[in-house]
Amino acid sequence: MNNYKTVSVAEGARTELHGVLNLTGAEISINSLPAGASVPFVHSHKQNEEIYAVLEGEGSAVIDGESVKLKAGDWMRVSPSAKRRFFASETTGLKYVCIQVKENSLEGYTTTDAVV
Amino acid sequence: MNNYKTVSVAEGARTELHGVLNLTGAEISINSLPAGASVPFVHSHKQNEEIYAVLEGEGSAVIDGESVKLKAGDWMRVSPSAKRRFFASETTGLKYVCIQVKENSLEGYTTTDAVV
Secondary structure, three states: OOOEEEEEOOOOOEEEOHHHHOOOOOEEEEEEEOOOOEOOOOEEEOOEEEEEEEEEEEEEEEEOOEEEEEEOOEEEEEOOOOOEEEEEOOOOOEEEEEEEEEOOOOOOOHHHOEEO | OOOEEEEEOOOOOEEEOHHHHOOOOOEEEEEEEOOOOEOOOOEEEOOEEEEEEEEEEEEEEEEOOEEEEEEOOEEEEEOOOOOEEEEEOOOOOEEEEEEEEEOOOOOOOHHHOEEO
């Protein structure tokens, strides 16, 4: 296997990268909700921490019953057990990235894992 | 600790999220290189897979001596051992996200880890 793999992500409701890029430490999806739309279910996780990044637009998340406003440039960590659901605003779509990683799986990073 | 934590990322040369968001399964940085600039060193990793996403602009990466063109919307997985260096194009800056995760750390994901 090559030491790198690339993909160019076009517009779509949801693009999942794990299979496309042969990821082994994360699953990453790029998601688009049109204005007024929402993910039609609440979910939590067994062991995965999720990190969400808003790329474009505005919306909100309801986390364990609490509403959190979101806009482009916002990043959010959500614990595995938290019950979450995502909404675009009524007037603007919401484009966001969701990164799934196993909670407590990271050991060294940056200066303690890099070789320069 | 709360079940979620958010941060809004402003413009800057480099923003690191591990400490800000109490991440436990990843380190994530948001990086901006002005037109004509590059990261001034080559690096690899001991055990972390890296996933790069280009948010804005154009540039390139040199991976194990091979030049790979990059533009907004591109995603790339890089193996721990690969020697990498990043460059903005001569005329356009490059804004990109770097996600560090431990190689082979992900177990279940999406349908096998989610609880709906």
